[in-house]
Amino acid sequence: MAGLTGHPVLEIGDKFEELQNNIFNNNKNKEVIDKAGLVVKGEENSNNNNNNQGGERDMAPPTSNSLHRSGSRPQLDLSKAAIQGNSEERDPTILLPNQSDDISHFALDIGGSLIKLVYFSRHEGQSIDDKRKKTVKEISNGSRRSYPILGGRLHFVKFETSKLNECLDFISSKQLHNGRIDSHYWNSEAPNKENAVIKATGGGAYKFADLFKERLGVSIDKEDEMDCLVAGANFLLKAIRHEAFTHMEGHKEFVQIDHNDLFPYLLVNVGSGVSMIKVDGDGKFQRVSGTNVGGGTYWGLGRLLTKCNSFDELLELSQRGDNRTIDMLVGDIYGGMDYSKIGLSASTIASSFGKAISDKKELEDHRPEDISLSLLRMISYNIGQISYLNALRFGLKRIFFGGFFIRGHAYTMDTISFAVHFWSQGQAQAMFLRHEGFLGALGAFMSYEKLGLDDLMVHQLVERFPMGAPYTGGKIHGPPLGNLNEKISWMEKFVLKGTEITAPVPMAPPGTTGLGGFEVPSSKGGTLRSDASALNVGVLHLVPTLEVFPLLANPKMYEPNTIDLSDHCELEYWFTVLSEHLPDLVDKAVASEGGTDDAKRRGDAFARAFSAHLARLMEEPAAYGKLGLANLLELREECLREFQFLDAYRSIKQRENEVSLAVLPDLLMELDRMDEEARLLTLIEGVLAANIFDWGSRACVDLYHKGTIIDIYRMSRNKMQRPWRVDDFDLFRERMLGSEGKKPRPHKRALLFVDNSGADVVLGMLPLARELLRRGTEVVLVANSLPALNDVTAMELPDIVAEAAKHCDILRRAAEAGGLLVDAMTNTLDGSKENCSSVPLMVVENGCGSPCIDLRQVSSELASAAKHADLIILEGMGRALHTNFNAWFKCEALKLAMVKNQRLAEKLIKGEIYDCVCRYEPAS
Ligand SMILES: CC(C)(COP(=O)(O)O)[C@@H](O)C(=O)NCCC(=O)O
Numbered sequence: 001m002a003g004l005t006g007h008p009v010l011e012i013g014d015k016f017e018e019l020q021n022n023i024f025n026n027n028k029n030k031e032v033i034d035k036a037g038l039v040v041k042g043e044e045n046s047n048n049n050n051n052n053q054g055g056e057r058d059m060a061p062p063t064s065n066s067l068h069r070s071g072s073r074p075q076l077d078l079s080k081a082a083i084q085g086n087s088e089e090r091d092p093t094i095l096l097p098n099q100s101d102d103i104s105h106f107a108l109d110i111g112g113s114l115i116k117l118v119y120f121s122r123h124e125g126q127s128i129d130d131k132r133k134k135t136v137k138e139i140s141n142g143s144r145r146s147y148p149i150l151g152g153r154l155h156f157v158k159f160e161t162s163k164l165n166e167c168l169d170f171i172s173s174k175q176l177h178n179g180r181i182d183s184h185y186w187n188s189e190a191p192n193k194e195n196a197v198i199k200a201t202g203g204g205a206y207k208f209a210d211l212f213k214e215r216l217g218v219s220i221d222k223e224d225e226m227d228c229l230v231a232g233a234n235f236l237l238k239a240i241r242h243e244a245f246t247h248m249e250g251h252k253e254f255v256q257i258d259h260n261d262l263f264p265y266l267l268v269n270v271g272s273g274v275s276m277i278k279v280d281g282d283g284k285f286q287r288v289s290g291t292n293v294g295g296g297t298y299w300g301l302g303r304l305l306t307k308c309n310s311f312d313e314l315l316e317l318s319q320r321g322d323n324r325t326i327d328m329l330v331g332d333i334y335g336g337m338d339y340s341k342i343g344l345s346a347s348t349i350a351s352s353f354g355k356a357i358s359d360k361k362e363l364e365d366h367r368p369e370d371i372s373l374s375l376l377r378m379i380s381y382n383i384g385q386i387s388y389l390n391a392l393r394f395g396l397k398r399i400f401f402g403g404f405f406i407r408g409h410a411y412t413m414d415t416i417s418f419a420v421h422f423w424s425q426g427q428a429q430a431m432f433l434r435h436e437g438f439l440g441a442l443g444a445f446m447s448y449e450k451l452g453l454d455d456l457m458v459h460q461l462v463e464r465f466p467m468g469a470p471y472t473g474g475k476i477h478g479p480p481l482g483n484l485n486e487k488i489s490w491m492e493k494f495v496l497k498g499t500e501i502t503a504p505v506p507m508a509p510p511g512t513t514g515l516g517g518f519e520v521p522s523s524k525g526g527t528l529r530s531d532a533s534a535l536n537v538g539v540l541h542l543v544p545t546l547e548v549f550p551l552l553a554n555p556k557m558y559e560p561n562t563i564d565l566s567d568h569c570e571l572e573y574w575f576t577v578l579s580e581h582l583p584d585l586v587d588k589a590v591a592s593e594g595g596t597d598d599a600k601r602r603g604d605a606f607a608r609a610f611s612a613h614l615a616r617l618m619e620e621p622a623a624y625g626k627l628g629l630a631n632l633l634e635l636r637e638e639c640l641r642e643f644q645f646l647d648a649y650r651s652i653k654q655r656e657n658e659v660s661l662a663v664l665p666d667l668l669m670e671l672d673r674m675d676e677e678a679r680l681l682t683l684i685e686g687v688l689a690a691n692i693f694d695w696g697s698r699a700c701v702d703l704y705h706k707g708t709i710i711d712i713y714r715m716s717r718n719k720m721q722r723p724w725r726v727d728d729f730d731l732f733r734e735r736m737l738g739s740e741g742k743k744p745r746p747h748k749r750a751l752l753f754v755d756n757s758g759a760d761v762v763l764g765m766l767p768l769a770r771e772l773l774r775r776g777t778e779v780v781l782v783a784n785s786l787p788a789l790n791d792v793t794a795m796e797l798p799d800i801v802a803e804a805a806k807h808c809d810i811l812r813r814a815a816e817a818g819g820l821l822v823d824a825m826t827n828t829l830d831g832s833k834e835n836c837s838s839v840p841l842m843v844v845e846n847g848c849g850s851p852c853i854d855l856r857q858v859s860s861e862l863a864s865a866a867k868h869a870d871l872i873i874l875e876g877m878g879r880a881l882h883t884n885f886n887a888w889f890k891c892e893a894l895k896l897a898m899v900k901n902q903r904l905a906e907k908l909i910k911g912e913i914y915d916c917v918c919r920y921e922p923a924s
């Protein structure tokens, strides 16, 4: 047969073909002889590896350990409590190794209409049998840091104040009042409910204090409302990327505020009345102005004039209103003409409610819808105008608006924005906050002493959207869901209601909500709920161990995503791609869990939950904040994990690894017969060609059904003719091999961001790693912390390397030097056990569980490993194209990928599907 490399020499026996046939084609009851003569039994169910047979080698260690889930009620287990890190520290973190449930504490903002609850839960990570431990220790130089900040999750929940009991039930069912924070991060005493003190702000903190004592046995510590608002806003603006956004003509745009240039700013809190607060720093603020015409005025007057029963109802009415019937416009005064001399168009409101004077109409003759809209515009303009004047008065660049009046209501935001824009002649912009409803509660939460929240940095926070997000959204929370079963039942119950949301909502480009300041709400108003554009607030995961990748050339300017989903066409396209991939993914996921009824039920719930996320994003593309394609791909993985599909491609990965490892020795032999130059080219070709084995690409999965892996691999190699679509190979070759007889210095350390299991890592990246090792370059294989599609994980790599090392001395010695072969079978080809010195081969986890990588948030061990690296190699479509394609690094970077999507090929590299990218960039 033709050589795999496309070069005539490389011959790998027909066994390969036989082995490969078994990967994709019915491998029921087939027996496969691998290279070592070991009998590998085909599984009864090709995807079921829960009941591994004796003869089958389990290359992927169980991953269930890496994620912890719990369904039972939280209770502290203090056994074996130990101080983490330095016990001499004043407030050391106390680890509770046997504490496996959530422990929580919370704070409240009890307003007139809504109760906002912020609570914290902690998942204690379990220790895992990680074969990379030695490597990790070595890379970190033994100086792993102890983190004084709590790792855990912040949850944001709302209740109606009139249904206070629901809130109390929620707290009590989650036992939030039994976990508390006091002088230590984790108090080593058992929780003592009697003395528990809960921080709360808002009028209800006074009104309902006795009820809290009676029902939950907790005392309420009242915090000043304004202190809390400011503390909440400061935290959000510093710690959450793209927390703020502008809202003009229905279009949201997220803004990144430089933390070092945040103060001073004007915070306008529009509650019943309006407060304008000049914020100069943490805890440094002054209420500089306000107005008594606020949310209470809108609601009060609105109720009198329209007989509406609730604030929301009144807002809803405004969506269908036409204020021109009641407001006096410039055109009404000037016979339909603009008053252009002073820059007023005919549609400008000259006098709110002005027509009511001249008309002979009574209140009943006016439509409540029109009255509501007229009121809303009157009050919003007024607030916008006064705010701008105050910003001007103090020379403040930024104005942030919040408070219950805003509530993510598009028309309100647009109206305020318009007023600020109009009066400032475009010099100032109104901004809004994604978490604006929670400023007070968050501030109250932060008033617990020594919480460590203030110390958190933006890269240590990851926002995730759980399955309920599309349903509850920015609205009132549903019942607390204890365990997986309850979650699934909840998803099932939403089938009917869910169809509303799961069916793609007719697409309207995110155009105007109808204002431009002068217009009435657009057609969107009639079809969408008034709060459809309200943004969702996810769960904030606090991960103190995350760090910014130190080799980013300019972390502030770094944008991981190549594809921005705020472009509606992109969103629509990827929505379709991901929706169409869903049935296949569910099949794999269910099979990976043994295809049981339980797995099927979970698979169904997963599909429903993920579809609902997608539909919610189609309804409101900004619902989950600033999203790129990488976030969507990660959301899918998170959603799978939520339904306890911990490694959907586990058995596929295992089989591909086995097959590839079986042919690796032949490939290495062939490579060794080549001269340096041919070898380098063959190695890079090998990486590109093997990147075709990607179970996330529709086109590739279709290919797998059409041919054997060998056909595909051959086709892939044949496509390897240079020049590739992006081809910097000559530059790279010169850097590696030099020119005109000059030998360049080898790299000191290379970080290889590996991608897929099987051929991709074994026949592509490992041989490349070996080449670097042979040249004296230390190699760090960087792999996912958690499974994502068929990507190889850091936990799986040591076994793969150990297996490869059996047949290769270079790999064996390097792996030993890197501590990867502690207890591995190190039988060498010649049976010797000598340990010649070698540069090390190491493995680190990257901190992610996604096919893409956001280098602003990587594991601390990767950050440590990066400090000595002078070359990074990013491989695969997810890591090198969807993300990081435009990223610049302080060291040399090589980006290698095959483009396995036609549209991306056209857009990104003006090419075709299966074209390749080999981009080499010197240090910048
Ligand atoms: C999920 C992926 C980024 C994984 O690619 P990889 O990083 O493994 O090369 C890629 O398969 C992908 O973008 N798939 C969706 C597009 C499609 O099915 O065409």
Ligand SMILES: [Mn+2]
Pocket (backbone or CB within 6 Å): 694, 755, 756, 789, 790, 791, 851, 876, 878
């Ligand atoms: Mn991949």
